[in-house]
Amino acid sequence: MTMRYLQSDSTDPYFNLALEQYVFDSLDRAYSYFMLWQNNNAIIVGKHQNTAAEINAAYVSEHGIRVARRLSGGGAVYHDLGNLNFTFIADSQGETFNFASFCRPVAKALATLGVKVEISGRNDMTIDSKKFSGNSQYMKQGRVMHHGTIMFDSDLQVLSQALAVSTDKIESKGIKSVRSRVTNIRPYLREDCTISAFIQALRDYMFRENAMEPYILSEQDLVSVRALRDRVYANWDWNYGASPAYSVRKERRIEGCGKLEVHMDVSKNGVIGQAAFYGDYFGNGDSAELAELLKGCRLEESALRAALQHTDVGLYFNNLELESFLSVLLQ
Helix, strand or coil: CCEEEEECCCCCHHHHHHHHHHHHHHCCCCCEEEEEECCCCEEEECCCCCHHHCCCHHHHHHCCCEEEECCCCCCCEEECCCEEEEEEEEECCCCCCCCHHHHHHHHHHHHCCCCCCEEECCCEEEECCEEEEEEEEEEECCEEEEEEEEECCCCHHHHHHHCCCCCCEEEECCCCCCCCCECCCHHHCCCCCCHHHHHHHHHHHHHHHCCEEECCCCHHHHHHHHHHHHHHHCCHHHHHHCCCCEEEEEEEEECCCEEEEEEEEECCCCEEEEEEEEECCCCCCCHHHHHHHHCCCECCHHHHHHHHCCCCHHHHCCCCCHHHHHHHHHC
């Protein structure tokens, strides 16, 4: 089967995830496909994960890190422009997940650059027992989409902070990520190079080793990808609301207000069911009234603002303003 090559010019995670699905669902199945793409500052969570349990919400918000959900399972990963993503789309060879067969070409390409790679565990590639590539797969109608990361020169400090979940107690039926020791591959290269040169080397290797031909996205392709991006991948409903049901208990000590505990049950579509507030704060209002206002509201900033726009939060929690209250609920 002839392989087609695509390289995305976008660093928008919502666009690139939509592009993957579009290629998988809509392009000619007589071909297999190989893609290279990069995302700028994003956390990509697995299809079955609870987003709230995977991210450091305060850090993500402060640093403008986008959060996106992919079609495939597995754990959450951090992307930046020091990371390169690769995707294979091909006919499936069976009903079970086979990660090694798609990791092997990448491992061989890295070997030509002096990097000794091990394909280890369920779906990882490692160097000296440190993970540099997480991989996941999605299968449908006899086709498989395999995608993975290659951490070339990622900011490991940002990675550790963005995926450092807060100490809030979250009870969820979602699949939690397993944190591993990680590394970049750049220090292991035989000769140092930029990520642009690395991308070129990987692309050249794949062209040498495969009957591969370039595929240029048409304007109609791009229109379809953008529509899918806007309809699915850029939406809160998919990235957060598609999480499984969970319960969360947040505890904050707020200057001038006191200790505030927030207990919430959140349904699988991201809607607040029950809420309750406890603590040593002062307040003249009945916090049960406030909880009732939140009931049925999406746990998302614009929805919360709309629900509380005519509410004096300070009536329930002395010296607490709306902005601070929203931060407690969301971060």
